[in-house]
Amino acid sequence: xxxxxxxxxxxxxxxxxxxxxxxxxxxxxxxxxxxxxxxxxxxxxxxxxxxxxxxxxxxxxxxxxxxxxxxxxxxxxxxxxxxxxxxxxxxxxxxxxxxxxxxxxxxxxxxxxxxxxxxxxxxxxxxxxxxxxxxxxxxxxxxxxxxxxxxxxxxxxxxxxxx
Amino acid sequence: xxxxxxxxxxxxxxxxxxxxxxxxxxxxxxxxxxxxxxxxxxxxxxxxxxxxxxxxxxxxxxxxxxxxxxxxxxxxxxxxxxxxxxxxxxxxxxxxxxxxxxxxxxxxxxxxxxxxxxxxxxxxxxxxxxxxxxxxxxxxxxxxxxxxxxxxxxxxxxxxxxxxxxxxxxxxxxxxxxxxxxxxxxxxxxxxxxxxxxxxxxxxxxxxxxxxxxxxxxxxxxxxxxxxxxxxxxxxxxxxxxxxxxxxxxxxxxxxxxxxxxxxxxxxxxxxxxxxxxxxxxxxxxxxxxxxxxxxxxx
Ligand SMILES: Cc1cc2nc3c(=O)[nH]c(=O)nc-3n(C[C@H](O)[C@H](O)[C@H](O)COP(=O)(O)OP(=O)(O)OC[C@H]3O[C@@H](n4cnc5c(N)ncnc54)[C@H](O)[C@@H]3O)c2cc1C
Ligand code: FES
Ligand code: FES
Numbered sequence: 001x002x003x004x005x006x007x008x009x010x011x012x013x014x015x016x017x018x019x020x021x022x023x024x025x026x027x028x029x030x031x032x033x034x035x036x037x038x039x040x041x042x043x044x045x046x047x048x049x050x051x052x053x054x055x056x057x058x059x060x061x062x063x064x065x066x067x068x069x070x071x072x073x074x075x076x077x078x079x080x081x082x083x084x085x086x087x088x089x090x091x092x093x094x095x096x097x098x099x100x101x102x103x104x105x106x107x108x109x110x111x112x113x114x115x116x117x118x119x120x121x122x123x124x125x126x127x128x129x130x131x132x133x134x135x136x137x138x139x140x141x142x143x144x145x146x147x148x149x150x151x152x153x154x155x156x157x158x159x160x161x162x163x
Numbered sequence: 164x165x166x167x168x169x170x171x172x173x174x175x176x177x178x179x180x181x182x183x184x185x186x187x188x189x190x191x192x193x194x195x196x197x198x199x200x201x202x203x204x205x206x207x208x209x210x211x212x213x214x215x216x217x218x219x220x221x222x223x224x225x226x227x228x229x230x231x232x233x234x235x236x237x238x239x240x241x242x243x244x245x246x247x248x249x250x251x252x253x254x255x256x257x258x259x260x261x262x263x264x265x266x267x268x269x270x271x272x273x274x275x276x277x278x279x280x281x282x283x284x285x286x287x288x289x290x291x292x293x294x295x296x297x298x299x300x301x302x303x304x305x306x307x308x309x310x311x312x313x314x315x316x317x318x319x320x321x322x323x324x325x326x327x328x329x330x331x332x333x334x335x336x337x338x339x340x341x342x343x344x345x346x347x348x349x350x351x352x353x354x355x356x357x358x359x360x361x362x363x364x365x366x367x368x369x370x371x372x373x374x375x376x377x378x379x380x381x382x383x384x385x386x387x388x389x390x391x392x393x394x395x396x397x398x399x400x401x402x403x404x405x406x407x408x409x410x411x412x413x414x415x416x417x418x419x420x421x422x423x424x425x426x427x428x429x430x431x432x433x434x435x436x437x438x439x440x441x442x443x444x445x446x447x448x449x450x451x452x453x454x455x456x457x458x459x460x461x462x
Binding site (some may be wrong): 004006022023024028029045048050051056060062064065070072113116117121130132134135 | 167168170193267
């Protein structure tokens with residue numbers, strides 16, 4: 001077995017780039033260490049905590065459970081890119097208002113999971129919100145304020161829609 | 164932890180995959196969704212020297228009705244199965260079970276074939292395959308073979324797959340008129356592996372040409388009760404199923420099935436749940452699923 005580096009061409013947050021990576025490098029470590037996109041957090045490296053959640057060709061995935069080399073030709077979006085686009089602004093403000101974060105370690109993954117939930121189900125009830133973020137651990141808030149923030153965002157959304 | 168080193172290959176055809184598996188044997192591992200393999204590599208419980216990435220092999224993903232069978236490509240993601248209209252129509256059991264598998268981010272990557280190949284005793288797809296009487300299709304340089312689900316799951320993470328073989332697809336019998344399907348599981352938290360789970364298939368009423376003559380016949384037949392999380396592989400509860408055969412689905416027959424369960428299952432304890440608790444939970448679960456089905460059916 002040789003530790004040769006493999007070519008990797010991909011788009012991250014709208015920017016195309018070419019890199020050389022070791023096959024064992026996870027997508028999460030690639031984003032953090034090569035691209036310095038440190039909003040993608042690394043907790044368990046087993047798929048359990050959700051801190052590393054990113055979008056891969058539009059769908060949320062665990063960046064710790066993919067090797068960077070697998071992302072050849074893919075479009076990856078991280079919390080940095082999704083924030084910049086303004087897509088998360090309402091959720092982020094609701095998290096702020098509701099104290100839905102303390103240390104913030106879970107927050108990027110939580111926001112991506114919540115945004116994905118709202119994309120598929122624009123007006124989830126509290127149980128559906130809990131199910132939607134069930135793959136993301138928060139060790140600070142006790143989840144209640146996160147559920148409040150997501151609920152508030154979608155009731156804001158429906159108000160707008162009915163105006 | 165981080166994965167050990169490995170060589171990575173991204174074959175573009177089934178032929179290339181089979182060549183690579185023939186060449187490297189058990190030194191190589193297929194990576195599909197990576198949702199079971201990568202955690203085990205990160206924990207250093209697996210250290211294949213070559214990873215064969217099948218994510219770009221044409222023809223391995225997708226769901227298609229082929230006569231009386233629904234063909235599910237090995238690379239079909241859990242999330243695809245959860246929202247496929249074909250699956251909802253022709254394999255409603257799979258549509259019901261899909262949301263119980265892990266979380267959305269994992270369902271977006273994890274595959275049907277990967278789950279069947281992993282054969283976790285608490286996993287949903289193997290139990291559904293057993294309950295439905297699925298056929299698992301394997302390919303290697305030596306040719307193809309088809310193994311019924313009954314013979315496929317051999318133990319904890321043990322299946323009939325040889326190191327040089329790939330699951331290409333799984334076929335499940337397409338749902339027919341008069342068939343009932345039920346699914347439920349008990350877990351500590353939404354998305355966790357089940358403590359115990361149950362997939363049910365049964366026919367209600369007469370079959371074929373007799374149907375018109377015996378329209379009021381509401382008796383059960385072809386009952387299959389596939390439990391998971393209770394033994395090394397998913398298991399069919401034969402005595403409980405026999406207690407339902409030929410009877411209407413009502414409080415009495417459900418009770419009889421629950422009583423018969425003790426002869427079928429001697430659940431194993433795991434790190435968190437004692438054998439006694441699991442025994443109790445299998446009874447509760449059987450009652451819940453059957454009562455829900457009797458409600459669905461009379462509605
Ligand atoms: C946090 C978490 C929670 C989970 N919860 C659940 C759950 O509740 N229920 C559940 O069922 N699963 C659960 N899973 C596992 C998930 O469903 C996996 O997707 C599945 O077990 C494996 O599929 P995969 O495509 O990811 O396979 P991979 O991880 O890519 O591969 C797993 C194994 O199967 C082999 N393999 C893969 N495809 C093939 C093929 N076509 N032919 C032959 N061999 C093949 C690989 O070589 C490897 O040995 C969970 C995973 C995580 C990380
Ligand atoms: S670091 Fe990826 S899920 Fe925990
Ligand atoms: S805010 Fe600290 S883990 Fe969620």
